[in-house]
Amino acid sequence: MEWKQIPLGLLQTNCYVLYNQQKDCIIIDPGSEGDKLITYLAKEELQPKAILLTHAHFDHIGAVEVIRKAFKIPVYVHEKEASWLTDPSLNGSQLFLNGRSIIASPADKLLKVEGKLTIDEFTFEIFETPGHSPGSVSFYVKDINTVFAGDTLFQGSIGRTDLPGGSHEQLLNSIEEKLLILPAETKVLPGHGPTTTIEKEINLNPFLNGY
Structure with a gap:
């Protein structure tokens, strides 16, 4: 199993495509530029099976409809953010996109x-990792020692x-209790910026001193 990181949109939100040898794939956080993503999938002859959302802020859901309609696949989001897909005042687009x-459309699976x-x-393995948003989740794939962490944990930083x-205390608790307990070599695939590892963040992340 392998993955591809594709930064999309003005905020360069990381969309991830997780795929296997059979060319089946899962799309995580298609934030924008749906046509660009479709072009990549067609070029690689990948067949999407579902869309997973780490959370439902606008920069992570902007291409959901384009991809869902193109491939007729279900969308998964945490139930605490079920209404965010349909409400621009909740997903932040009303505030940040002038x-x-x-x-x-509503998610198919909660x-x-x-x-x-x-x-x-x-x-x-689904981990509830609230703090950046109430329904933030991280998706851990044990077979490849990788966690798709959304906007919870970044290289050298944490989510706003x-x-x-949002809750700073809750976010730190999520990171400590759900992510830092993973094996040190676990790759962390964040919602923005470069990838990192659990070990690097324990040792170098200034927000995690003491962990």
């Missing part, structure tokens, strides 16, 4: 509990907590 709203999620040949529903 009146331009990003609206998607994530309600932590645990295993299996989609065809792909298996994820000054948006509606």
